[in-house]
Amino acid sequence: MNVLFDQEKLEIRAKERKIPQFKVKQIFFELFKNQHIEWDEMTTLSNQLKDELKSDFSVLSLKCMETVEAETTTKFAFQTEDGYTVEAIIMYHWQDEKYIKNNKRKLNRITLCISSQIGCPVNCLFCVTWKLWFTRNLTWDEIISQILYANAYIFKRFGKKEDWTHRWVRNVVFMWMWEPLLNYDEVKKSVEIMLQQDRFSLGRRHVTISTAGIIPWIERLIEDKLDVKLAVSLHAPNQQLRERIMPIARRYQLDKLMEVIDRYVEVTDNRIFYEYIMIAWITDKPELADELVELLRDRLAHVNLIPYNSNPVIDLKESSEKSIQNFKRILEKGWITVTVRESMWREAKWACGQLGYERVKKK
Numbered sequence: 001m002n003v004l005f006d007q008e009k010l011e012i013r014a015k016e017r018k019i020p021q022f023k024v025k026q027i028f029f030e031l032f033k034n035q036h037i038e039w040d041e042m043t044t045l046s047n048q049l050k051d052e053l054k055s056d057f058s059v060l061s062l063k064c065m066e067t068v069e070a071e072t073t074t075k076f077a078f079q080t081e082d083g084y085t086v087e088a089i090i091m092y093h094w095q096d097e098k099y100i101k102n103n104k105r106k107l108n109r110i111t112l113c114i115s116s117q118i119g120c121p122v123n124c125l126f127c128v129t130w131k132l133w134f135t136r137n138l139t140w141d142e143i144i145s146q147i148l149y150a151n152a153y154i155f156k157r158f159g160k161k162e163d164w165t166h167r168w169v170r171n172v173v174f175m176w177m178w179e180p181l182l183n184y185d186e187v188k189k190s191v192e193i194m195l196q197q198d199r200f201s202l203g204r205r206h207v208t209i210s211t212a213g214i215i216p217w218i219e220r221l222i223e224d225k226l227d228v229k230l231a232v233s234l235h236a237p238n239q240q241l242r243e244r245i246m247p248i249a250r251r252y253q254l255d256k257l258m259e260v261i262d263r264y265v266e267v268t269d270n271r272i273f274y275e276y277i278m279i280a281w282i283t284d285k286p287e288l289a290d291e292l293v294e295l296l297r298d299r300l301a302h303v304n305l306i307p308y309n310s311n312p313v314i315d316l317k318e319s320s321e322k323s324i325q326n327f328k329r330i331l332e333k334g335w336i337t338v339t340v341r342e343s344m345w346r347e348a349k350w351a352c353g354q355l356g357y358e359r360v361k362k363k
């Protein structure tokens with residue numbers, strides 16, 4: 001079925017049914033600005049108009065089947081029209097406790113991690129996500145539906161701010177089910193809608209595409225001047241180890257990857273986020289930290305160290321806290337900015353290859 005936020009389709013139908021242009025605008029306003037995704041909530045539209053639209057359009061192209069709420073996260077499991085499950089997760093960045101006034105903790109930012117594919121075709125050694133098997137790419141409207149749903153949820157859960165402005169998703173990260181650059185056209189179209197003033201109106205620096213390093217599509221990002229933030233799943237500082245744990249590195253060699261990333265930084269002036277997984281005795285050795293310093297020296301980079309999420313089907317172990325801190329110290333000594341994945345991200349298993357085994361098994 002067509003979705004209500006498909007401008008092209010909506011305008012064709014508006015012409016056929018002689019719906020005036022201002023009413024079309026009202027529909028978009030209800031969806032994107034008022035954060036309404038239920039027909040009943042769209043009170044600025046007449047019942048007659050809603051009845052006309054209902055027969056041709058559904059509001060979203062995904063249905064939410066499960067919501068898991070916590071203080072710092074909300075996870076959604078959606079079902080596609082053809083019966084597959086995709087997930088998205090909201091991350092709440094609450095004000096630091098030491099700055100709380102009058103017992104009121106402010107919600108500083110809201111980030112949404114979204115899916116762009118069903119399963120992952122990349123097959124990394126340490127990952128259970130690809131065991132879901134790659135099924136298909138998501139369409140642009142399935143990607144946008146995740147954000148519309150999350151915004152509507154935020155509105156229902158938190159209401160408006162004290163100054164009566166709305167709270168909504170301020171950062172979108174393509175970092176859930178998985179390789180967004182292998183679904184380039186649909187991802188690009190969805191990003192354009194995210195940036196559009198009369199849609200989500202996100203800043204370019206508030207949209208992040210995370211990639212395992214698919215060189216031709218990073219080149220396309222440069223050509224198309226999408227100018228969004230880039231996160232790269234690096235996971236190893238040299239070709240040999242990268243190839244061992246990420247088979248895709250055989251096709252897209254590390255030196256060539258770094259060349260294209262340098263070009264990306266040159267044209268966008270964006271800092272690159274490098275995801276680096278901490279697997280005991282494999283990626284966490286001090287000499288690898290030294291190599292990583294060499295690789296990223298003089299590059300605009302930030303490293304995220306992600307403790308591995310151990311599971312019963314892959315014989316790998318999470319690095320010890322001591323090894324992680326030691327690795328971090330070496331990077332810092334080499335003037336590389338680095339963070340260890342915060343507990344909320346870890347709890348949510350938010351990162352490439354961090355989907356929990358239990359959930360994969362369940363699916």
Ligand code: SF4
Nearest residue numbers: 120123124127352353
């Ligand atoms: S680690 Fe990321 S890119 Fe690799 S198989 Fe898993 S989800 Fe795909």
